[in-house]
Amino acid sequence: NSLVEGIAALFVFSHVTRHLALIKSSGVVHADLRLFLETNLPIGGKKAAMLGVGDAKIGGALQEELGLSIQTGGVVSDTERGASPLPLPDKGAGCQLGLGHSYSRAKVKFNVNRSDNMIIQSIALLDQLDKDINTFSMRVREWYGYHFPELIKIVTDNSTYCKMAQLIGNRKELSEESLEEEVMDSAKARAVLEASRSSMGMDISPIDLINIERFSNRVASLASYRLELQEYLRSKICQVAPNLATLIGDVVGAHLISHAGSLTNLAKYPASTVQILGAEKALFRALKTRGNTPKYGFVFHSTFIGRAAAKNKGRISCYLANKCTIASRIDTFSEVPTCVFGDKLRDQVEERLSFYETGEAPRKNLDAGEVAAEIKIRLEKREKKHRKREKKLAALSTGDEEVCIGLALSGN
Template sequence: MALYLLFESASGYALFHAYGVDEVGQSVDAVRASVLELQRFSKAVKLAGFSPFSSAVDALNQCNAISEGIMTDELRSFLELNLPKVKEGKKAKYSVGVMEPKVGSHISEATGIPCQCNEFVQELLRGVRLHFDHFIDQLKPTDLEKAQLGLGHSYSRAKVKFNVNRVDNMLYHLYIHMVQLRQKLGHQYGISIYPLFWEWYSWHFPELVKIVNDNYIYSKVAKFVVNKSDLAEKDIPPLADLIGDEDKAKEIVEAAKASMGQDLSPLDLINVQQFAQRVMNLSEYRKNLYEYLVTKMNDIAPNLTSLIGEIVGARLISHAGSLSNLAKCPASTLQILGAEKALFRALKTRGNTPKYGLIFHSSFIGRASTKNKGRMARYLANKCSIASRIDCYSELNTSVFGQKLREQVEERLDFYDKGIAPRKNLDVMKAAIDDITNAVSEDGGGKEKNDTSAKKKKKKKSKAEADGEEMDLDKPAKVAAEADPETEKKKKKKKHKLEEPQEKEMAVHGNVEQDETPKKKKKKNREASEDVEPKTATEGKKKKKKKSKTEDDDV
């Protein structure tokens, strides 16, 4: 079977005929070694066809289609033009070797051309890429390098511009910056800005640390006080406004009067004040970053945020790399995300694997009992996986699913503690979908109903106008018909026939209208007062006589 090689270069599509190569009995190492020599490779592979791209935009479109595994119309026409034609009802006696298996499957589905992609074909295509400029005479090596460079820049620019995870990258860098800022401020790790500021200012006013515990408020008070000897009774109201407690403000003033700290020079006090201002600015900046993180998480992953919180959700997304990567992770991987070292150590030593990673920082794990922490982590990881997939692939920006999933986790906690049976996941998801449909109908349903009613009214009006026009066209004939006395008599007769059965029914039930004349009333009363039994008896006698006659005739 003949083998053709499809090569997608930066300058155009090329088709090569590998007539001197037999895959049977050939090892990949031997082919790899023979590909490097141009003389041997040119004897086995010949150029069968070449179709250059019309422009750089066309080259970019073709490159994007190949990367997505799509066969374009240009590629299809190129293959049909250069490959041998196959008669109807017969199989092709050749195959096409491609580098991308997705492209090969699409070509075989659309055109019926058999394609293959294996190590043997990839080594041959590597040789084609290595010696491509030698096969085409009109193409110079510098031209090929320029085309490759331009296509590479445009393709990379398009990938960065249309990156699906570009918003997630902002969230990733934001969370890393927040972690570094927290480490710098000394919230969790080592000696940093806050402890340094306490130590520095405690040489002047050591009693302030015991009165004010909050770092941010401590820096504000230190900037306000600066020199403890200047504090007086008049400074109590502004201190109370800073702290929010008047008793603590009085305690600070009294402690400043009997403080054991040493006095500082004016230059030292200026530096302490500047340091306090820097600490305040960093704290305010961290608060602003946290608010930005909350808004960003509600925009990117509202369901995951409502389920597990902003900080833990951001940690999961940043550790996975993006929201799409987190959505691709199964629940078992998400459960131990962040505990990779412990996992591989346990696998190496054949010990117990970890039950949770970053998900341990959720409040649900802390609320569960010791024996149920592993179960709760597994269940919460399952719900987080569902929430992340909904956020990644759903077009609606809603947190309804996250709220319902959070209710499920609360019910599971009650089940472990109190034994109350939780709801099924199917029922909860149906309730969430109903809530979303109701919310959408409330937002846009009224407008749609008004639009539909207005359209119906317009249709009715147009129909009525059309009927009116037709009636106006037939108006002379209608007037002539009304003027004809015979037609008027027929109408009266029809009307009289329709009204008679209604009057009879009303007379039987005694519901006679007031407009009836006294003669009609007497007649109807007489008919109603007459006994019906004699008539029925006579009818019975007549029937008996007829029956006896028929019996005599039979005899």
């Protein structure tokens, strides 16, 4: 290693915005960096000179664009650690702090998957809530079953059982009027009342009943929040991936996006990968044991797979994965989100199911795509007229005559 004798050239930033633009380049050669290297590297000896770069991405980009001989890591890292920083003026610390805040703010704003992240977190929380509600409901059934074991056979739904346990409390104090108001079913209320009078359960102390009622209330509130979260997930995925949600459902679509990491990553996957997303363990086990590979992953939870005959499940899962790939790519690259293509893709899957059962030939992809494109154009025109009408009404309500005249000249 040669000895570093001194600084040959130094790039001084005239403003903090230029420094921010340079560190935000993220692996792309900035124009200022290109000019600095072309100016200060030895003329005619670029290929002979060795340029040390701390960032491997920048090093690869420099080697590709400028044809430089690049070295990263090793000696470069040791040199960076050994180099002492230059003395800064009095305001240097404040400038560095402002630059750090600006860079962090830009990284947060640049996150292209910010809408996808809401879907990923929502579906993860929904899955966790399903497990927790099921576990807690089983605990309530076992706990309250000591006092009223017959209720388990009458009320099978978990959330309803928790509400009933909270309402009934001590079975000896149960009245038919309060029970009918909660159950909204006179036959079931009468069955619960008759079972409470002839129950074989043991007596329970008031403090035990208080704890059971508190826990039942928590489980019932969790079940209520789960319904709200599912509605939020439905509205969110209809904004981000309306075609995918229309085709395969909001929960299955959210699972696909979550497993891929983002909607963009899902759009990059081929249909064969989408088909087995969620079945990686079974796939690797089959490859290891040389057995049959799985036919479906998350797409198995679609209603289409359940409706297909046993011999056609693999074929319809392959076809459905193909349509999911098309829908995800449309959602990723569409400027205006719409579910028109999702409706037509769903109709195609329905026709394919009918073809497997009856032999009736389905429509071609080109015909279905042309119909969907025509519907989308009509919807966009209608939306444009609606926005123009709203702008005109807003101008009339505010008394802005100039805006009204401009709208009238533009042709309604």
